[in-house]
Amino acid sequence: MIYLDYNASTPVDRRVADVMYHSLTTTVGNPSSVDHAWGDRATATIDSARHHLAQLLNTDPRTLVFTSGATESLNLAIHGTVQHLTRQGIRPRLAVTALEHKAVLEPCQTLAQADLVDLEILPVNGQGQLDLSQLEQCCHQGPHLLCTMAANNEIGTLNPMAEIAAIARRYQIPLLCDATQALGKIPLDLAAWGGTVLLACSAHKLYGPQGCGALVVPRTYALGSLFQGGNQQRGLRPGTLNLPGIVGFGEACRLRSLEMATDEARIATLRDRLTAQLQAQIPDLVIHGDRTPRLAGTLSLSIPGIPSTALLARLRHQLACSTGSACTSGSPAPSHVLRALGLSAVHLNSALRLSLGKFTTIPELDHAATLLIQTITHIKALN
Known part of the structure; x- marks a missing residue:
């Protein structure tokens, strides 16, 4: 995983x-x-x-x-x-x-x-x-x-x-x-x-x-x-x-006092790599929130027409990510954060949060991108 x-x-x-x-x-x-x-x-x-x-x-x-x-x-x-x-x-x-x-x-x-x-x-x-x-x-x-x-x-x-x-x-x-x-x-x-x-x-x-x-x-x-x-x-x-x-x-x-600056710069580079890979294959992907400045390891997105619950159900044993905050995990209500941004119901229902850290590797990240792209493509084909 x-x-x-x-x-x-x-x-x-x-x-x-x-x-x-x-x-x-x-x-x-x-x-x-x-x-x-x-x-x-x-x-x-x-x-x-x-x-x-x-x-x-x-x-x-x-x-x-x-x-x-x-x-x-x-x-x-x-x-x-x-x-x-x-x-x-x-x-x-x-x-x-x-x-x-x-x-x-x-x-x-x-x-x-x-x-x-x-x-x-x-x-x-x-x-x-x-x-x-x-x-x-x-x-x-x-x-x-x-x-x-x-x-x-x-x-x-x-x-x-x-x-x-x-x-x-x-x-x-x-x-x-x-x-x-x-x-x-x-x-x-x-x-x-x-x-x-x-x-x-x-x-x-x-x-x-x-x-x-x-x-x-x-x-x-x-x-x-x-x-x-x-x-x-x-x-x-x-x-x-x-x-x-x-x-x-x-x-x-x-x-963190010693390593924060170096780690966060690397994590931001990884986040941008993942973003680019997903955007290249999923043209209707939407990024949420302020792009700059932003936490280095956070990528919140939505793919209209792909319910995030259906996507995560297919990936739960391969990829650990979430629809939003862990404190509201399992709640049927859309994220209050995304609602505050004024997002439509389509975007709310397809929201996904990917968050990286200092132990994230490039091979892991590339494999995660492949899993997401393949699964999203499969769900779109079913529709």
Whole structure:
């Protein structure tokens, strides 16, 4: 099987797995145990991982709260903000973009449906781009939290985060950045962005382990806690830390700091090779989203008249790709991201996401192109 679903989850880098194995077999102790050297050593490994992640984000290591992944991080940021504001007697106002992940949209919509917040959803154009003048108008009205992703998980469109952060900073609006697909793929510089920025990320999108993520929470930002039972991580996320997972996350970040630029340039070349091969044999193929800038490994497309479910059913034991986000896999409803682009029903029903990574090879890619072209040609012949 050829794996082209890196946006759903990346394979763990063997070097990351080796560090995790070492931690599992040699690092005895709980990082919260302060009365002996075993606890000290466990804490030191956490601190090292914290340093590597902070370095990749150019932020203060003390702002990092480790979680089980970006979904938990985003929920903590949104519900924690609303909880704190509500306790202050303030009715929260949230602003989110139409392309946000379900981990942002669903908590916000649930709070709005319960009449606990006011919610504004910012539209995008047909390329998935925000209108920055409209964003500025929204910020002028004073939302209490602005949520926008750095890179879209389905179409790969990049948001101009430095410009968005500057607008939020000008109006003193806290910004929540979902960097799940961006971390380790494009440069992120929280220090340069300035202002009040929260940021969510996951290890398994950059060749680290599943089940580990983080939330950047500025030291001055008041955030309610969703959990009780301990004082770990400033009381925001109590409980015993996932030591091997965090160690693996830190090592993955260290490696991305060293290898990101070279890897992503190669991945973009592979993506363009695949695109050219498909377009040469499938003239009615449509590419979704902004072509430049875009995540190096993301190719979202549709072939009118070829239902993606029928295509993937024929390929599921040979080629791993998807119709869209893994969080909505199996849902009969078309992708909310593609609907926000204004695509027709024909294009929505034939949407396909191919996502590449650092372990993708040219022979694999060429074989994947051949499989897709042959299967699409066969389905068209049947029609």
